Amino acid sequence: MDYQKILNRIENELREFKDAGNVASYIPELCTVEPSKFGVHLITIDNRSYYLGDSDEKFSIQSISKVLSLTLAFMLEDDSLWERVGVEPSGTSFNSLVQLEYEQGIPRNPFINAGALVICDILISRLQNPKQKLLEFARKLSGSSSIDYCIRVSESERQVGYKNAALINLMKSYGNIKNNIETVLDFYFTLCSIEMTCQELAQTFLFLALNGVNPLINERIISVSKSKRINAIMQLCGFYDEAGEFSFKVGLPGKSGIGGGIVAIQPGKYSVAVWSPKLNEKGNSIKGMKVLELLTTKTQSSIF
Numbered sequence: 168m169d170y171q172k173i174l175n176r177i178e179n180e181l182r183e184f185k186d187a188g189n190v191a192s193y194i195p196e197l198c199t200v201e202p203s204k205f206g207v208h209l210i211t212i213d214n215r216s217y218y219l220g221d222s223d224e225k226f227s228i229q230s231i232s233k234v235l236s237l238t239l240a241f242m243l244e245d246d247s248l249w250e251r252v253g254v255e256p257s258g259t260s261f262n263s264l265v266q267l268e269y270e271q272g273i274p275r276n277p278f279i280n281a282g283a284l285v286i287c288d289i290l291i292s293r294l295q296n297p298k299q300k301l302l303e304f305a306r307k308l309s310g311s312s313s314i315d316y317c318i319r320v321s322e323s324e325r326q327v328g329y330k331n332a333a334l335i336n337l338m339k340s341y342g343n344i345k346n347n348i349e350t351v352l353d354f355y356f357t358l359c360s361i362e363m364t365c366q367e368l369a370q371t372f373l374f375l376a377l378n379g380v381n382p383l384i385n386e387r388i389i390s391v392s393k394s395k396r397i398n399a400i401m402q403l404c405g406f407y408d409e410a411g412e413f414s415f416k417v418g419l420p421g422k423s424g425i426g427g428g429i430v431a432i433q434p435g436k437y438s439v440a441v442w443s444p445k446l447n448e449k450g451n452s453i454k455g456m457k458v459l460e461l462l463t464t465k466t467q468s469s470i471f
């Protein structure tokens with residue numbers, strides 16, 4: 168498959184593409200990004216790379232980092248994890264409080280904010296220095312020592328983090344948060360502030376295309392079964408309240424973030440990361456979704 172030719176064609180087709188959305192604004196620091204940024208990086212399981220545009224520029228990966236925290240927690244916890252967080256799509260927005268009260272403080276899945284906060288709580292209970300461990304994990308998977316948190320972004324989010332504070336307080340009242348609320352929120356905001364390039368993102372998540380093995384270091388990160396399960400959760404819950412639409416149009420497991428990034432996996436073939444900061448009303452990158460739709464259409468391959 169000549170992926171570079173296909174990516175070039177997609178770039179040409181999208182030259183006149185009108186993405187009428189907006190850059191995320193509720194975290195003030197995220198507004199400083201140039202809305203026209205656009206990058207794509209695809210890595211095949213035999214480590215061939217194909218890319219476009221600003222694929223080497225770092226951006227805030229935001230919720231995409233929740234796949235990393237889930238993977239780390241799943242490495243430590245086994246199936247007891249699912250007693251504290253579910254695996255069902257939420258059908259509500261990523262920071263919704265309503266469902267959490269009905270369901271007595273057990274979040275629907277690890278990718279909505281409430282679920283990611285529970286995962287952070289688990290990592291704090293299990294690890295001496297979860298921030299450092301998570302960073303080392305991302306650097307190891309990506310092979311890039313320059314990956315880091317962005318303090319400006321985490322501080323900016325902390326200052327407006329009322330909804331996340333409400334979510335964690337509600338869960339604490341149901342007994343589903345074991346550690347100090349401030350400590351968990353601090354880890355969560357820091358986790359969301361990781362910056363990566365499209366290249367680093369695609370490389371980081373390649374283990375999910377290879378049944379849990381990272382080809383860069385030739386090391387099994389998680390079992391075949393756990394890799395399948397993480398892909399399944401991405402398929403069903405990776406795109407806020409738009410996972411159905413993404414499945415319908417793209418047909419790959421993936422995860423988006425409000426920084427405008429999306430990572431998607433074609434198991435057995437490749438991992439691909441896209442970045443374009445303008446979001447639709449659901450919080451997903453408009454051009455990013457379009458690129459991936461065209462990619463699976465033109466390669467005539469999806470998981471279905």
Ligand code: GLU
Pocket residue numbers: 228229230231261262280324331356359423424425426
């Ligand atoms: N840090 C963001 C929040 O908690 C993550 C949003 C996202 O990318 O979904 O609101």
